Amino acid sequence: MSTSRTFHHEAVFYGGDDEFVDRSLAFAHEGITRREPVLVMVGARKLELLRTALGGRAEDVHLVDMEVVGRNPARIIPAWSRFVADHAGNGGGMRGIGEPIWAERTASELSECQLHESLINLAFANADDFRLICPYDTAALSDDVIEEARRSHPVVSLGGAEDMSHEYCGIHKVAARFSEPLPEAPAEAEELTVTLAALRVARRMVQARAEEAGLGERSDDFALAVNEVLSNSLQHAREDGVLRLWQEPDGLVCEVSDSGHIVQPLIGREEPAIGQIGGHGMWLVNLVCDLVQVRSTEQGSTVRMKMSPSV
Secondary structure (H helix, E strand, O other): OOOOOOOEEEEEEEOOHHHHHHHHHHHHHHHHHOOOOEEEEEOHHHHHHHHHHHHHHHHHOEEEEHHHHOOOHHHHHHHHHHHHHHHOOOOOOEEEEEOOOOOOOOHHHHHHHHHHHHHHHHHOOOOOOEEEEEEEEOOOOOHHHHHHHHHHOOEEEEOOEEEEOOOOOOHHHOOHHHHOOOOOOOOOOEEEEEOOOOHHHHHHHHHHHHHHOOOOOHHHHHHHHHHHHHHHHHHHOOOOEEEEEEEEOOEEEEEEEEOOOOOOOOOOOOOOOOOOOOOOHHHHHHHHOOEEEEEEEOOEEEEEEEEOOOO
């Protein structure tokens, strides 16, 4: 196993629960033996499998439900950032197990998870002594998902044999997905030109559609999130933007597109410092919404938000 003191980001390919437990348990036990802090973020069922396998050592590991933290994949990097910040400078290493991708993820969630897996290389490029492994279930995931994991992880392992990924895109290309367009909004989406004069109309429309979609008490939160994005659009875009709103089987979606260019692909994934002026808008949006997708090129930007009736 590599002993590099630089950030180590590894895709661990496994087939089924038994191999997941064996590989994760070995990694966690090694950290416990070395007195390294260990954070595990996986789905609830696998979390319990690992808790049982750890037995009395489970109290030496931080166990967190990825289905809660990573419901919106944009919240995962901030969770790792807090872990790293809490343990940086302790004179030793730190390690994590994070499984953001599982077979039941929707297409939109999967796309955002894959962006996350690329951006994590950028977010922790300078996080020395941090070892992060990302399990991928080859028995449940498609070949395309596995191939993408090879492109987003510098290190891969299969059957316990660790090797450098020859398909890894490199740190200079990890944000490439950030500039790829999202799928087109459906033809039946409601549309409104975003102007300062129309801001109040837009807020009322979003609020009304949220209530109609059964968001209940969450309607106010969704309207607030959309308002943050609309305000940013009006402040930074060169031209009027467009708001689109549509219903999906599992929630309400709102998209804001404009001519502005977002230069920071980690927007909304870095927790604002105490007393920081600005930079809170997209952070708030990510905290509130179930899914947030941001894409940007020099020609324009799109922020797509989704919220379901229940969490």
